[in-house]
Structures are given as structure tokens and as C-alpha cells.
Amino acid sequence: MRTIIVGGGLMGATAAHLLARRGAAVEVLDVKRLGNATWAGAGIICPEISAVTDQSYVALAMAAGRYYPELVDRLSNYDLGFGRTAIAKVRMAGEDPTAFNRARDIVYARQSSGTFPTRHTVTEVDPAWLREQHPLLGDAAEALYYPEAARVDGRKLVEALRRDSESHGARWVDALAGRIVVEDHRVVGVETPKGEFFPGDRVIVAAGFWSRDLLTPFGVDLGLTPHRGQIVHLHTAVDGAGQWPILEGLRGHYILSWPDGRVVAGATRETGTGDAPHFTAEGQHQVLEEAFRVAPGLQPAEVREWRLGLRPAAADGRPILGAVPGVEGCWVITGHGPGGLLCGPYSAHLVISAMLDGQEVPAAFSPQRFA
Numbered sequence: 001m002r003t004i005i006v007g008g009g010l011m012g013a014t015a016a017h018l019l020a021r022r023g024a025a026v027e028v029l030d031v032k033r034l035g036n037a038t039w040a041g042a043g044i045i046c047p048e049i050s051a052v053t054d055q056s057y058v059a060l061a062m063a064a065g066r067y068y069p070e071l072v073d074r075l076s077n078y079d080l081g082f083g084r085t086a087i088a089k090v091r092m093a094g095e096d097p098t099a100f101n102r103a104r105d106i107v108y109a110r111q112s113s114g115t116f117p118t119r120h121t122v123t124e125v126d127p128a129w130l131r132e133q134h135p136l137l138g139d140a141a142e143a144l145y146y147p148e149a150a151r152v153d154g155r156k157l158v159e160a161l162r163r164d165s166e167s168h169g170a171r172w173v174d175a176l177a178g179r180i181v182v183e184d185h186r187v188v189g190v191e192t193p194k195g196e197f198f199p200g201d202r203v204i205v206a207a208g209f210w211s212r213d214l215l216t217p218f219g220v221d222l223g224l225t226p227h228r229g230q231i232v233h234l235h236t237a238v239d240g241a242g243q244w245p246i247l248e249g250l251r252g253h254y255i256l257s258w259p260d261g262r263v264v265a266g267a268t269r270e271t272g273t274g275d276a277p278h279f280t281a282e283g284q285h286q287v288l289e290e291a292f293r294v295a296p297g298l299q300p301a302e303v304r305e306w307r308l309g310l311r312p313a314a315a316d317g318r319p320i321l322g323a324v325p326g327v328e329g330c331w332v333i334t335g336h337g338p339g340g341l342l343c344g345p346y347s348a349h350l351v352i353s354a355m356l357d358g359q360e361v362p363a364a365f366s367p368q369r370f371a
């Protein structure tokens with residue numbers, strides 16, 4: 001059995017790593033398209049403080065958080081930029097408390113229900129104390145705090161997964177997949193626009209937002225749209241960035257610091273922009289304005305780089321995982337929107353377990369829901 005994986009972002013790379021370690025023959029076809037989401041991802045790994053109320057998604061995210069240490073252990077020979085860090089959700093002085101209260105109520109209700117046990121609890125902390133932990137934080141009025149979040153460098157993680165899969169026999173090819181070739185409703189391989197053919201008994205579509213285009217020829221509409229994200233990498237001369245908690249404002253933006261002084265501030269969540277992978281003046285303005293509102297101490301920071309990604313987002317906000325209906329041998333792992341660095345490795349694990357061991361992927365994530 002030969003499996004062709006289309007896409008070498010975090011979903012495709014994890015699938016390749018898992019399959020290759022199980023002794024399967026694997027080929028990954030990947031081109032780095034402008035807008036590749038993993039390349040732009042900030043790196044926050046924390047389901048605990050999320051105000052999402054979709055129970056299926058929360059269950060997946062919690063399981064994904066618990067799965068990370070196992071993944072990190074398997075890749076212990078590689079630098080993933082993985083590390084534990086705290087996270088704080090902050091309401092700034094003068095800001096309407098509604099969103100903060102709602103987030104706090106959701107998190108506390110989840111915690112007290114005991115449905116999703118965690119090692120630590122989310123608590124409210126004194127903003128003055130939080131400013132001691134994060135010297136760039138501005139005038140915060142209230143804060144929720146969780147001490148055991150994590151960060152990961154998505155680029156390093158994909159590179160490690162790639163090298164690990166290659167060391168177990170996977171082959172990565174720099175090629176654009178043009179179409180999935182099907183005979184008698186069964187996958188037989190993948191063809192490039194230049195006519196090169198890669199035979200395979202199974203195809204995993206893990207092409208991020210572009211997964212949509214590979215499946216529409218079979219009448220499968222995944223309802224995927226690109227959510228554009230613009231994000232900035234700054235560098236601060238203030239010491240101790242590696243110890244600072246991640247800061248999350250109430251407008252969906254965040255500030256994540258790394259031990260080398262890099263501070264990542266983002267990100268826009270743009271819908272309706274199509275797949276145009278370009279920066280906008282408005283987007284960059286929004287990112288910096290929100291970063292300075294929460295952490296005015298960032299203003300003198302050096303701008304190192306802007307990144308942009310097209311998050312693959314499903315209409316109902318849930319990942320799309322499992323066998324593609326009507327096309328035997330075709331599987332999909334996509335739709336993770338803003339939470340793919342957290343959920344992606346566990347999602348790939350679910351799909352590979354379904355493929356190799358016949359385990360069920362929770363119905364909430366099945367591509368059948370779009371049939």
C-alpha cells in the first residue's frame with residue numbers, strides 16, 4: 001500500500017511522520033504556496049483559556065493539548081521551539097467588561113463541570129502582579145491566568161516531522177498536485193499539472209485551504225474558506241522575554257514572546273478577502289494598534305518580519321477529518337482555522353488511526369457532514 005499525501009504543512013507532515021513510523025510507504029507532494037498557514041502560525045498551544053463553547057471542538061482541543069507531550073517526546077532529537085509558558089487574558093482599563101465576563105464564565109463553567117480536567121486551573125490575578133510578570137503590559141483592569149500553556153515554532157515542528165518521516169522511509173517531493181486520479185470510484189494516484197503521475201492506493205488531502213480545489217471535481221464541497229492572518233515579528237531589547245506570559249486581549253489578538261527576544265503580535269482574522277495572499281495597510285495598522293493597546297512597551301521594538309497565512313476554515317468552525325465520501329481510498333485532514341498548531345497533530349493521529357486500525361473519527365468532524 002502506497003499513500004500519497006498532498007500538502008506538507010503541519011497536517012501533512014504529521015500524517016507522514018505517523019505513517020512512516022508505522023512502516024507504510026509514503027510520498028508527500030508539497031509546494032510552499034504563498035499563504036501557507038503553518039509558516040505564519042504564532043505558536044500558541046493552549047485550549048484551557050479558550051472561550052469556545054462548541055463541546056465537540058473543546059473535547060478535540062483538550063485531547064490535542066494532552067497529545068503534545070507525546071509528540072514532543074517522539075521528536076526529542078529535534079529543536080521544535082517547544083516550551084511551557086503561562087497565558088493571560090486581559091481586559092484593559094476603560095474597556096467594556098462584557099467580553100471578559102463572558103470568557104471568564106465559560107472557562108469557569110468548563111472547569112467546575114470537570115468534563116475537561118487539566119493539571120492546573122485558570123484563576124483571576126491582580127493586574128499589578130501580572131505587570132511584574134510582563135513588563136511591557138499596559139494598564140490592565142482584570143486578568144485571567146493559566147500557568148501551564150505552551151508555545152511551539154510551527155516551522156521547526158514541520159521540519160522535524162519531515163526529517164523524522166524521511167528517516168523512516170518517507171519521500172518528500174517538491175511538486176504541485178494537479179488532480180487526484182480516480183478509477184471506478186477508487187483512488188489510483190495523483191497527477192501534477194505537468195502530467196507527472198504518482199501512483200498510490202490511498203491519498204490524504206492535507207493541502208490547507210487549497211484542499212477545497214482538489215476535492216470539488218468529485219462533487220465534494222468542504223465549505224472551506226481562507227481566513228487571512230497578518231502577523232508581525234518584533235524584537236525587544238528588554239530582558240527576560242522567554243519568561244513572559246502570552247497576553248491575549250479581548251479582540252482576538254495576542255502577544256507571544258520567545259527566549260531570544262522575539263515578540264510575535266497578531267493577528268488579523270480576515271474573512272471575505274478570498275485567497276489573496278498579500279499584506280494590507282489596514283491589516284498591519286490593526287495588528288500594531290492592538291499590540292500597542294495591550295503592551296505599549298512594545299513601541300520601541302524593532303520590526304523583524306511580517307508573515308501572512310490563509311487559515312483553512314470550515315463553515316461550522318470544526319476541523320474536517322476522515323474518509324472522503326464516494327471516493328474510496330481518499331482521506332482529508334483540514335479545516336483547523338485558527339487552532340491548527342494546537343489541534344493538528346492530534347487530528348492527524350485520529351485520521352491515521354482510522355485509516356490503519358479502523359478506529360472511528362468523531363462524527364462531528366466527518367467530511368460526511370457536507371455531503
Ligand SMILES: Cc1cc2nc3c(=O)[nH]c(=O)nc-3n(C[C@H](O)[C@H](O)[C@H](O)COP(=O)(O)OP(=O)(O)OC[C@H]3O[C@@H](n4cnc5c(N)ncnc54)[C@H](O)[C@@H]3O)c2cc1C
Pocket residue numbers: 006007008009010011012029030031032033034035036037038039040041042043044045175176177178206207208209210211228229230231266267308309310311312333334335336337338339340341342343344
Ligand atoms: C497568522 C496565523 C497565526 C496562527 N496562530 C496559531 C496559533 O497560535 N495556534 C494555533 O493552534 N494555530 C494557529 N494558526 C492556525 C494554524 O497555523 C493552521 O490552522 C494550520 O497551520 C493549518 O495547517 P495545514 O497543514 O492544514 O495547512 P497549511 O499550513 O496551509 O499547509 C498546506 C500545505 O499544502 C501545500 N499545498 C497546497 N496545495 C497544494 C497542491 N495542490 N500540491 C502540493 N502542495 C500543496 C501548501 O503550500 C502548504 O505547504 C495560525 C494561523 C495564522 C495564519
